[in-house]
Amino acid sequence: xxxxTRRLEIEExxxxxxxxxxxxxILDEGNIQIIGNQLFALLEEDGRLKIVLDFSNxxxxxxxxxxxxxxxxxxxKAAKGKLRLCAIRPDIYEVFAITKLNRLFDMKDNxxxxxxxx
Amino acid sequence: xAQIAQFDVWIPNDTAEARDVQERIVGLMEQNAWPMRECFxxxxxxxxxxxxxxxxxxxxxxxxKVYIACxxxxxxxxxxxxxxxxxxxxxxxxxxxxxxxxxxxxxxGIMLIRSFMNGFSYxxxxxxxxxRKKMGVENEE
Numbered sequence: 282x283x284x285x286t287r288r289l290e291i292e293e294x295x296x297x298x299x300x301x302x303x304x305x306x307i308l309d310e311g312n313i314q315i316i317g318n319q320l321f322a323l324l325e326e327d328g329r330l331k332i333v334l335d336f337s338n339x340x341x342x343x344x345x346x347x348x349x350x351x352x353x354x355x356x357x358k359a360a361k362g363k364l365r366l367c368a369i370r371p372d373i374y375e376v377f378a379i380t381k382l383n384r385l386f387d388m389k390d391n392x393x394x395x396x397x398x399x
Numbered sequence: 400x401a402q403i404a405q406f407d408v409w410i411p412n413d414t415a416e417a418r419d420v421q422e423r424i425v426g427l428m429e430q431n432a433w434p435m436r437e438c439f440x441x442x443x444x445x446x447x448x449x450x451x452x453x454x455x456x457x458x459x460x461x462x463x464k465v466y467i468a469c470x471x472x473x474x475x476x477x478x479x480x481x482x483x484x485x486x487x488x489x490x491x492x493x494x495x496x497x498x499x500x501x502x503x504x505x506x507x508g509i510m511l512i513r514s515f516m517n518g519f520s521y522x523x524x525x526x527x528x529x530x531r532k533k534m535g536v537e538n539e540e
Contacts, residue, residue, distance in 0.1 A: 308446055310414065341439070343446050344511060348504030355502060372439045379514045380507045381496040 288316045291323075294333075297399050298323060299392065301335035307342040317349040321356060330362030333395045337368035347382060354386060363387070367395035400472040403431060407468035407479075412457045417449035420467050424478065427471050433534055440515030441476065441532055447508035448480050448528055456482030456526055474534040477518075479527065486525030514538060 357364040389395040457463035468479040495506040518531030
């Protein structure tokens with residue numbers, strides 16, 4: 282398992298793993314590295330294939346964090362799993378829209394919608 | 400328009416120091432009743448620009464510094480960020496929204512700054528960025 286303070290709150294809902302970001306700001310390179318490692322471990326060490334990322338706590342994130350999410354999405358797709366993002370506030374959604382990553386990611390308004398049909 | 404605040408500072412090549420200046424600038428905006436959404440955009444732009452200066456410009460070298468100048472009037476914010484690196488050519492930065500680049504993890508910082516700010520320009524060398532935000536004005540780009 283990756284080292285460092287836990288940055289994700291993990292909950293199992295049926296066969297879906299919900300990973301909720303604990304941090305309000307996902308900016309610092311070191312934190313982003315830890316978050317990335319903990320995300321990748323869900324897939325690569327724990328073998329979870331249906332993953333929902335819950336952004337309800339997140340108020341800021343930088344392009345460095347987007348990079349990790351893109352890598353995670355690629356890894357999940359390569360493993361034939363499913364990744365959804367949910368509960369993204371409008372300011373943050375705009376960051377995804379500007380960079381057109383809303384086309385890449387499967388994004389839902391809230392956790393209920395993200396769990397539906399996954 | 401009357402000047403509200405003006406300062407300039409050299410900081411060590413360290414993102415924690417950069418974030419302190421970021422907080423100071425956004426704090427000035429908040430004190431002067433700038434809309435939340437614009438504070439968000441400026442904060443994100445500063446984060447991206449300062450990380451670019453420290454990481455790509457100064458290449459994380461600890462003996463280098465970053466210069467930051469800030470001027471705030473009642474309705475306009477201007478910030479200059481200069482690193483001590485060799486600069487770069489803006490036109491050589493690939494468009495991260497093109498289909499071939501969409502899944503690549505890097506290259507989105509500049510695009511976000513351009514989108515959230517009203518003014519964006521580099522000097523010819525490519526080591527000094529000037530960004531400007533007018534209160535209540537959407538980006539025309």
